[in-house]
Amino acid sequence: MLTSIRGRGTGSITFFLSIFGIMLLVPLFFVPVGAVLSRAFFSDGGRGRLTFAAIGSLLTSSYIWRIISFTLLQALFSTAAALLIGLPGAFLLSHYRFRGRFIIRAVSSIPFVLPSIIVVLGFVVFFGNNGYLNTLLMQLFRLDKPPLRILYTFKAIILAHGFYNFPIVLSIVAGYWEQVNDNTELAAYSLGSNRIRTFLSVTLPKIYPAIFSSAALVFLFCFTSFAIILVLGGGPQFTTIEVEIFRQARVSLDMQSAAGLAIISVAVSSVILLLYILFQSRMRSGTAGFRLSIPAASEINSTPAGAARLAIILYIIGIIVLAAAPIASVVLRSFQAQPTRGAEAVFSLKWYRQLFAAEYGTISLTAEAFKNSFIIAVSAVSIAIPAAVGLSYITKDVFPRKPFIPELLFMMPLAVSSIILGLGYFFLSSFADRLPIDRLLMVGAHAIITLPFILRSVLPALQNMRPSYTAASLSLGAGPVRTFFSIELPMLKNAVISGAVFAVAISLGEINATLMLAAEQTITIPLLLYRLIGSYNFYAACAVGTLLILLCTGLFSLFEYLRDKL
Amino acid sequence: MKHAETDGLEVRNIKKLYPEFMLDVSFKVNPGEFVTLVGPSGCGKTTTLSLIAGLLESDEGTILLNGSDQQSVPVWKRSIGIVFQDYALFPNMNISKNIGYGLRARKIDKRIIHRRTRELLKLVNLSNYVGRSVSELSGGEKQRIALARALAPEPELLLLDEPLSALDAQLRKSLRKEIRTIQKKLSVTTLYVTHDQEEALSLSDRIIIMNNGRIEQIGTPQEVYTTPASKFAAEFFGRATLLPVNAVSQDDQSCRVNLPDIKLQTQFFCRPWTLKQTMFPASSCVKHGLLFFRPEDTAIIDAESIMGETTPGYNTFHGAKVTGYEYSGSGYYIDALWHDCRLSVFSRSFLSEGSNIAILVPAAACCFIPESQE
Known part of the structure; x- marks a missing residue:
């Protein structure tokens, strides 16, 4: 059977896209990041002599070591939390057919499509001292003080990270588990192995690439997490490397230390990213053998009974409380207002009226923020899509045997936090003598930040595309360009769309690089939210949050609809 | 068109x-x-x-x-x-x-x-x-x-x-x-x-x-x-008997071969072979090779009835022993052992393991596969 077409693939057009991808990555990612990292080695704003003193002093500072170990520790705990929430769901989804499946899928897609700033807001409104959960508990048990004090603690960070990232575990592991389900467990049982032994010796060795791959990704996100730490941690004892980079660069204006920290951050996350990519390729070779095999006989796809049914019900309740309730709280709170201080909240549209009141020329600040965010997101993703497709072709065609080398390079924006990227742009724009190019730079930064998410979706689809489709088209007389547009692109369509949806959501919620780049007068949705939360105006923040939720879910549904129609 | x-x-x-x-x-x-x-x-x-x-x-x-x-x-x-x-x-x-x-x-x-x-x-x-x-x-x-x-x-x-x-x-x-x-x-x-x-x-x-x-x-x-050109070609298209032999002489009608084992003086006849048959450069004085025939071309006779006799135009394998069989619907593919050589033969009727048989193969159905000289 035909397995590859070398040399005479879809040539020119993919070559053009590949060049476009590289042209995007080099000046907008590698150069600015390189500029930041190189600052660590030069004193005097990059013009001085080469010195390792800055790195040296960072590595001997006990303050910095405390930050590094805290960053690693919170990422580790957060990953464990995400695994703890995600794995049971992955088991249930991959082993049973039940009516509540769509609830699990829908609820777990909430954090997927919503920006982290909304998650933060939801946590404050639901788990906060005056949040819905505490209010409910106080009323139920007639308490004077809120019983749960988790906000602004280590627990809050872990919980928020766990909630925000468990869908990654759920989707990666469930998808993989479903594909590698076969009769090996039954064979083990028939040979006298009990459930625990079978799980440890047969199931776990089969699914571990998916577990590790999702864990690596979650760890990476938590390691470079910014908004959640900044808002939910809220104190110097919960400072991570990213928060410290931000503080050094924008508050203390110590660029050399910021750059030194950036090197440490990039070094750690590159290793994690490499692990993620290697486990991903292990997953691909893991499923390759199963693609043509017969589905497993019993157990799988069965209707749950007894203990399994109970587990499913408990799990659904659990993730609704954890994932859906904070989001629902945001929506609910946005429609409430206290007539007087300390009074019972009543239904009100006050915040929405306030948001759209004219106070920013002819257009209100909120409308301006939505307009800006929308334009940035759409422009950034329209640039990132062709680049991601081009880079996927490079990975597949140029390095068919060692795809992890280009993959690591192209996925690097995932390992470099957007704080560092933003810092890079900040440096470069200072060379440009503060030209009013901050919006242009924001589009560039968002394109780079969203690129890996589209790549992550398109590359596996391209690698799994049977080469015989391309070969058939070419042999029927269609040239490379026609073959690309009429055969290959339509087959990558779903991957491109789902990557793009995710990318738009990421861009709409992007705050890190935006905080670094935005000029005073430029406002975006997350910036508006950040300001409102910062001034403890949670009601108004919830109203903005609700509009953002509406926008994200609206876009998500539109794309889901398009996926079937296109 | x-x-x-x-x-x-x-x-x-x-x-x-x-x-x-x-x-x-x-x-x-x-x-x-x-x-x-x-x-x-x-x-x-x-x-x-x-x-x-x-x-x-x-x-x-x-x-x-x-x-x-x-x-x-x-x-x-x-x-x-x-x-x-x-x-x-x-x-x-x-x-x-x-x-x-x-x-x-x-x-x-x-x-x-x-x-x-x-x-x-x-x-x-x-x-x-x-x-x-x-x-x-x-x-x-x-x-x-x-x-x-x-x-x-x-x-x-x-x-x-x-x-x-x-x-x-x-x-x-x-x-x-x-x-x-x-x-x-x-x-x-x-x-x-x-x-x-x-x-x-x-x-x-x-x-x-x-x-x-x-x-x-x-x-x-x-x-x-x-008329397979090689051992591989012979075996690829199904069951076959392949005996290592030496070519003795060849004329227009037949090619004569004998077994390398000196104790077995038996001579066998097969169709004359041509250079055209082979894919490798060979000279006409090839000595080593394989005697080939398909099981469908064989006939089995009761061992005692033709003890020691030879039939003109046929190669006869006296004193072979049935070692196993496979039923195919139309008959039985029999594995037989003859002086340490494995033969593959076909029989319409059942023969139990251990039976003594004699096997007749028409010389026209046998061919000589010269060994590759590489």
């Missing part, structure tokens, strides 16, 4: 080098001929096909299609239709769009495409399938549509890459007949790849047996079955 007058496909010393594998082949497919490339998986069949189609580039050699050198012609400009093992029907197009794809790529008038699509659907007996989607089709139907699609642009050469291997046995048999009928009707020059020897024997005008990147034998189905 353009075909037949020119000179078909010629593959001249095509070489493709891989780290652990080298392909080196030369052969011809005459206009309108149906030739099958057969061999075990990994022998280089599909690589050969990909080189001809232009999906791979060869390191050396020439490929001529109807006289024109294909080397610098890109895939999409070669007039070659391919049918793939996995059908490769475009899932984003319905059946008619799939069949018309090659014609649209050539910017042919819509009405002509429409007419041609209907013609082809009729040809593959799926006339009422016009607007159906690919996902509604069964495996066999998909492969017929794939054949129709490949034939639509009237290619000068049709390549089929194990087109039936994903189908069940019954369907394979009926569909291969259909493929052959359509191929004859259009008399399109065809190269067919399979690892199934039965398929190769039943379909082909000629068969090319490949092994490890090289051609072992080229011949008609009858030739490769009854």
